[in-house]
Amino acid sequence: MLRPATPGDFGAIAALHTDSWRRNYRGALSDAFLDGPIEAERLAPWAERLARPGDGTVTTVAVDGDGSITGFVHTIFDADPADGALLENLHVRDSGKRAGLGTQLMASSAKAVLARPSPTGLYLTVLVQNTAAQAFYEARGGTRAGEEPWDAPDGSGGSTLVYRYTWPDPGVLL
Ligand SMILES: CC(C)(COP(=O)(O)OP(=O)(O)OC[C@H]1O[C@@H](n2cnc3c(N)ncnc32)[C@H](O)[C@@H]1OP(=O)(O)O)[C@@H](O)C(=O)NCCC(=O)NCCS
Numbered sequence: 001m002l003r004p005a006t007p008g009d010f011g012a013i014a015a016l017h018t019d020s021w022r023r024n025y026r027g028a029l030s031d032a033f034l035d036g037p038i039e040a041e042r043l044a045p046w047a048e049r050l051a052r053p054g055d056g057t058v059t060t061v062a063v064d065g066d067g068s069i070t071g072f073v074h075t076i077f078d079a080d081p082a083d084g085a086l087l088e089n090l091h092v093r094d095s096g097k098r099a100g101l102g103t104q105l106m107a108s109s110a111k112a113v114l115a116r117p118s119p120t121g122l123y124l125t126v127l128v129q130n131t132a133a134q135a136f137y138e139a140r141g142g143t144r145a146g147e148e149p150w151d152a153p154d155g156s157g158g159s160t161l162v163y164r165y166t167w168p169d170p171g172v173l174l
Helices: 007-024 038-051 101-114 131-139
Strands: 002-004 057-063 069-080 084-092 122-127 143-151 159-167
Touching: 002 101, 007 038, 007 057, 007 069, 007 084, 038 057, 057 101, 069 101, 069 122, 084 101, 101 122, 122 131, 122 143, 131 159
Parallel strands: 084 122
Antiparallel strands: 002 057, 057 069, 069 084, 122 159, 143 159
16 A cells, blocks of 8 residues: 655655665665665655655655555655656565565656646656666666766765666656
């Protein structure tokens, strides 16, 4: 089941985000960060985001039967004048992958964008080395639009490369 995130979800979302980065972003973020302060670093931005619902962003969570959060997506409307809304974070619990949750979460993001008074396209960036997520986005009809640097949020001051994927018509995600 999907539902809008509530302010009290920040700890569970930060924990899932941390686990996902540790499993999937090794090599792109420093080991010192991934093995160290990452969870504490994730808590504050999620607490802040969820405390301000309706400020041009939407966060949706997937929950299982006992209410545990099994995935989430965060979307920022009107983030780019050309490409539209930014799907900033999409993560599914490792044990729940390939069961359709990522597809449902992307559809919820598309639905929110299309419900805006002035609907836009949808875009995201994905690490060049994250070939599994790229395969998922291509299966979801995304177009690889280019390559750009991403400032690693690990305090290293370094940057890594990401691809931009775009959906000029988010309706294809429904
Ligand atoms: C990428 C991610 C969000 C996809 O969510 P998911 O719930 O696993 O994806 P779905 O079950 O909805 O996938 C549907 C289809 O996408 C494609 N797909 C998904 N994962 C894939 C993979 N690892 N390799 C190839 N194709 C894949 C397939 O076509 C799949 O259909 P199939 O299982 O019938 O073959 C999820 O795997 C995840 O959280 N990954 C780790 C974090 C991450 O990389 N997030 C993206 C950051 S930009």
